[in-house]
Amino acid sequence: MLPKTLEWKDDRLMILDQTKLPHQVTYIQCSDHRDVAEAIKSMRVRGAPAIGVAAAFGLYLGSVDSEAKSYRDFFKEFAEAEKELSLTRPTARNLFWALERMKNLLEKNRDEPPEKLKMLLLREAKMILREDQDLCRKIGENGAALIEDGDRILTHCNAGSLATAGIGTALGIIYTALDEGKKVKVYADETRPALQGARLTVWELIQAGVDTTLVCDSAAGILMRGKMIDIVLVGADRIAANGDFANKIGTYNLAILAKEHGIPFFVAAPYSTIDPALNSGNDIQIEEREAREVTHISGQRIAPDGVTVYNPVFDVTPHQYVDGIITDQGLFKPNSEGKNFLDREV
Ligand code: MRU
Numbered sequence: 001m002l003p004k005t006l007e008w009k010d011d012r013l014m015i016l017d018q019t020k021l022p023h024q025v026t027y028i029q030c031s032d033h034r035d036v037a038e039a040i041k042s043m044r045v046r047g048a049p050a051i052g053v054a055a056a057f058g059l060y061l062g063s064v065d066s067e068a069k070s071y072r073d074f075f076k077e078f079a080e081a082e083k084e085l086s087l088t089r090p091t092a093r094n095l096f097w098a099l100e101r102m103k104n105l106l107e108k109n110r111d112e113p114p115e116k117l118k119m120l121l122l123r124e125a126k127m128i129l130r131e132d133q134d135l136c137r138k139i140g141e142n143g144a145a146l147i148e149d150g151d152r153i154l155t156h157c158n159a160g161s162l163a164t165a166g167i168g169t170a171l172g173i174i175y176t177a178l179d180e181g182k183k184v185k186v187y188a189d190e191t192r193p194a195l196q197g198a199r200l201t202v203w204e205l206i207q208a209g210v211d212t213t214l215v216c217d218s219a220a221g222i223l224m225r226g227k228m229i230d231i232v233l234v235g236a237d238r239i240a241a242n243g244d245f246a247n248k249i250g251t252y253n254l255a256i257l258a259k260e261h262g263i264p265f266f267v268a269a270p271y272s273t274i275d276p277a278l279n280s281g282n283d284i285q286i287e288e289r290e291a292r293e294v295t296h297i298s299g300q301r302i303a304p305d306g307v308t309v310y311n312p313v314f315d316v317t318p319h320q321y322v323d324g325i326i327t328d329q330g331l332f333k334p335n336s337e338g339k340n341f342l343d344r345e346v
Helices: 033-041 048-063 071-086 093-108 114-144 170-179 196-207 217-225 251-260
Strands: 006-009 012-016 027-030 152-155 185-189 211-215 231-234 238-240 245-248 265-268 314-317 324-327 330-332
Touching: 006 048, 006 114, 012 033, 012 048, 027 033, 027 048, 033 048, 033 071, 048 071, 048 093, 048 114, 071 093, 071 114, 093 114, 114 170, 114 265, 114 324, 114 330, 152 170, 152 217, 170 196, 170 231, 170 265, 185 196, 185 217, 196 211, 211 217, 217 251, 231 251, 251 265, 251 314
Parallel strands: 152 185, 152 231, 185 211, 231 265, 265 324
Antiparallel strands: 006 012, 012 027, 238 245, 245 314, 324 330
16 A cells, blocks of 8 residues: 555655655655655645645644634734745645635634634635545546556656545556556656656556556657557646646646647546636746756756756646546537637536
8 A cells, every 4th residue: 555645644744755755655745834845845745736725734833833813913923824834845736725725714814813813714624525536436436437458558757646645647547547457557757857757657557466567758759659558647737728737747738749640639537627717828937947847857967067948847738739628527629719618618
């Protein structure tokens, strides 16, 4: 059984430190919102849904020691914690979704005393965690229907148990298909620069007994041209209202290759990853991270000192390349114009 990605224990948020995987399974203990913000920023916890769950507990931890006597003073402290958490990973929709949900809860209960508000915040964070587990199960069921016995699946980054509080999204579908008795083979992209595929996806798939092969990101073309892939399954960090979506850098390349080779390309995500305020993927903010992620591997420099680096860590795939978005609320198919995508449940 895989270790829990996040756990609420003894009034602390325990976070499995993913920067140490696959070598060490260690947890960090977060006792205030700053610890949680640091863990998100440094990718000790990563994957949009897991980031959202961590942030919800972060808001509680940022408020629990408040000595405020009025709603106004309590909210001021809450808003400071919210600001700090919101500045961690700009592309992950579930981060902002969770922060907004916690804030709305406070506003709805503004007449309650701070002690009661603290209790409500903790209850809501625990609910977000439990819901994430349920959502993953539903995504798994909805997506497994698309998987056929013997399928060879290509995935990118890590959209598994390590990216959520449950069984994962894209990988959750694979686990569910296996439970249904289907045999599948998974090709996992290593996923430069942070190597989520090599370090995390392969680690969890092997433990789950999945037939797994690790490939370089640039091997996707030879795999598809050689008819070695039946379906591509990836996660999403943010989905615009027209079905364009952001996911780990390199996802767009896969989508183009898949279309060229006539291979179905599916996205798996909780419905909460959809950002209805964004008309298209052009409006999605793409996170850029430090040069060191590209110039170094495992602390070892691999590029000349002083080289200029561009490190966008997500890209946007236009909806034209997407055969379907598998959510907890069903399968959505973007139409060719990308209009009314959210109404088109099938
Ligand atoms: O930078 P990361 O590791 O947080 O990026 C994660 C991804 O791109 C995942 O595919 C996405 O968050 C979906 S996880 C269920």
